[in-house]
Amino acid sequence: MSIAIRDAIIVTQNRDREVLRGGDILVEGDRIAQVGGGRVRDSVDMEVRVDGGAIAMPGLINTHTHVAMAHLRGMLDDIPLDTFLERTFRLDAERTERGGLYNSAMLGIYEMLSSGTTTFVDLYYSEDVIERAVEKSGIRAVLSWVTLDPDKTTQRGDPVKNAERFLSAVHGGDRVKASVGVQGIYVASDEVYMKSRELAERFGTVVHTHLAETRKEVYDFVKKTNGGERPIEHLHRIGFLSNRTLAAHCVWATLREVKMLASAGVTVSWNSVSNFKLGVGGVPPPVPEMLQNGARVTIGTDSNGSNNSLDMFAAMKHSSLAVKNERWDPPSLLTAQQILDMATVVAAESLGLSEVGEHFSWEEGRHSGTEGQRPEPLPPHRDGECSEQHRLLRQPPRQRGHCYGGRAAAEVRWQAPQGRRGSLQWPPLCVSICILRRQCGKYFNTISIGCRKSYELAGS
Ligand SMILES: [Zn+2]
Numbered sequence: 382m383s384i385a386i387r388d389a390i391i392v393t394q395n396r397d398r399e400v401l402r403g404g405d406i407l408v409e410g411d412r413i414a415q416v417g418g419g420r421v422r423d424s425v426d427m428e429v430r431v432d433g434g435a436i437a438m439p440g441l442i443n444t445h446t447h448v449a450m451a452h453l454r455g456m457l458d459d460i461p462l463d464t465f466l467e468r469t470f471r472l473d474a475e476r477t478e479r480g481g482l483y484n485s486a487m488l489g490i491y492e493m494l495s496s497g498t499t500t501f502v503d504l505y506y507s508e509d510v511i512e513r514a515v516e517k518s519g520i521r522a523v524l525s526w527v528t529l530d531p532d533k534t535t536q537r538g539d540p541v542k543n544a545e546r547f548l549s550a551v552h553g554g555d556r557v558k559a560s561v562g563v564q565g566i567y568v569a570s571d572e573v574y575m576k577s578r579e580l581a582e583r584f585g586t587v588v589h590t591h592l593a594e595t596r597k598e599v600y601d602f603v604k605k606t607n608g609g610e611r612p613i614e615h616l617h618r619i620g621f622l623s624n625r626t627l628a629a630h631c632v633w634a635t636l637r638e639v640k641m642l643a644s645a646g647v648t649v650s651w652n653s654v655s656n657f658k659l660g661v662g663g664v665p666p667p668v669p670e671m672l673q674n675g676a677r678v679t680i681g682t683d684s685n686g687s688n689n690s691l692d693m694f695a696a697m698k699h700s701s702l703a704v705k706n707e708r709w710d711p712p713s714l715l716t717a718q719q720i721l722d723m724a725t726v727v728a729a730e731s732l733g734l735s736e737v738g739e740h741f742s743w744e745e746g747r748h749s750g751t752e753g754q755r756p757e758p759l760p761p762h763r764d765g766e767c768s769e770q771h772r773l774l775r776q777p778p779r780q781r782g783h784c785y786g787g788r789a790a791a792e793v794r795w796q797a798p799q800g801r802r803g804s805l806q807w808p809p810l811c812v813s814i815c816i817l818r819r820q821c822g823k824y825f826n827t828i829s830i831g832c833r834k835s836y837e838l839a840g841s
Contacts, residue, residue: 385407385408385421385428387429388404391406391417391436391437392438398718441693442725442729444627444629444650444681445652445682445683446503447504450505451485451691452484452485452488453472454686454690457469461660463595470535493520493691497694499520500734502589503523503524508525508559523732525560527544527562528540528541533568547559548560559586561577561580561584561588562589563590563591564591565591565594566592574590578621588627589626589627590628592629593611593612594656595633596633596661617638622645627732628648628649630649631649632661634666639671642674648679648728649679650679653703654699657699657703665707668715669715672715680693680697697723
């Protein structure tokens with residue numbers, strides 16, 4: 382199947398971070414065949430016309446969530462993290478029905494696809510159930526089976542063995558990758574951390590963990606070690622941290638610890654909205670220092686329990702504002718472009734996704750047979766003007782997808798070549814493109830083109 386997306390403003394995220402005005406995008410099968418090369422051929426199966434100007438850009442990557450908690454939106458408000466964890470562990474223990482996990486995962490996936498996210502990294506148990514939702518929906522995912530001490534879990538059996546079984550069972554296709562996770566230092570011994578690291582090495586994947594999220598976590602650990610070490614220092618000393626580590630939060634990190642994260646090659650997932658909702662501490666994580674020292678920083682939403690949303694545009698905006706406010710707004714400290722990079726190319730590189738250069742960064746090489754037709758890049762933005770990158774953060778697009786009666790459907794208006802008009806149920810194809818439509822100068826809609834056919838939530 383082929384799709385032409387006509388006349389979009391294209392935020393390429395290529396090496397020069399060019400923005401192209403008025404180009405087409407051609408999708409063939411599950412590949413992005415041409416980007417920004419003027420008008421692509423007329424003989425396509427489907428045209429997506431974007432009225433009034435629209436941005437098309439690579440899909441976003443959410444590097445930390447727990448998608449099967451999507452149903453918990455609004456159910457865990459006004460409580461600190463330790464109470465939050467107690468309640469979620471209890472809710473998980475009560476949730477024995479696997480269909481509930483599946484439906485929740487579908488709901489979360491739908492929310493991500495309808496707000497521009499086409500890849501996510503999950504941390505949970507029963508990732509085999511979530512994998513089925515990922516396969517069905519067409520989204521891309523790295524699924525980290527969470528481990529912790531056997532006496533502190535609601536999982537049946539040994540969590541490390543469960544993770545190993547999951548890693549062995551998922552052979553790794555183009556869209557679904559298996560990984561291993563560790564819940565956090567408050568429920569996992571050194572042995573669990575190191576076994577998980579070994580699994581990540583053996584299976585060539587990421588090891589995903591919560592780290593230094595709250596002051597309580599840090600102080601409790603310091604107390605436990607008789608004032609010896611903080612969590613990041615400890616995991617660095619025992620050799621857990623490496624370039625396979627994806628560490629969510631890292632809010633309570635000293636400059637010394639930031640240097641440890643950077644030297645070990647750790648990727649940080651910054652979950653600004655979740656941190657603020659749970660009130661984890663006085664300041665955002667030291668992101669400017671992380672960047673100055675060479676640590677890779679990406680963006681996550683965390684779960685709907687601690688965020689009430691899986692919207693990455695909202696997360697990007699919040700992250701940007703949090704640092705500007707905390708640092709008294711040195712404007713160049715963290716730019717809109719850097720934030721967009723965290724949510725696309727940096728995340729893709731960190732996760733070792735093979736689609737780098739295709740789905741998350743549309744390079745010159747993606748243009749085929751378009752010599753001389755390439756649209757002019759927009760000039761760099763000047764004082765008093767608003768770049769497309771700034772626009773994306775200034776006005777996060779509102780979702781237009783609907784979820785009603787248990788049935789998920791987002792509409793794309795389209796016109797078939799033979800003149801038929803109709804609306805298409807989300808999602809039609811398996812590529813990572815996020816389209817943001819614009820009306821009255823504001824982006825009001827995102828459409829993620831995600832998979833081959835529409836679906837209904839199970840049990841609806
Ligand atoms: Zn989390």
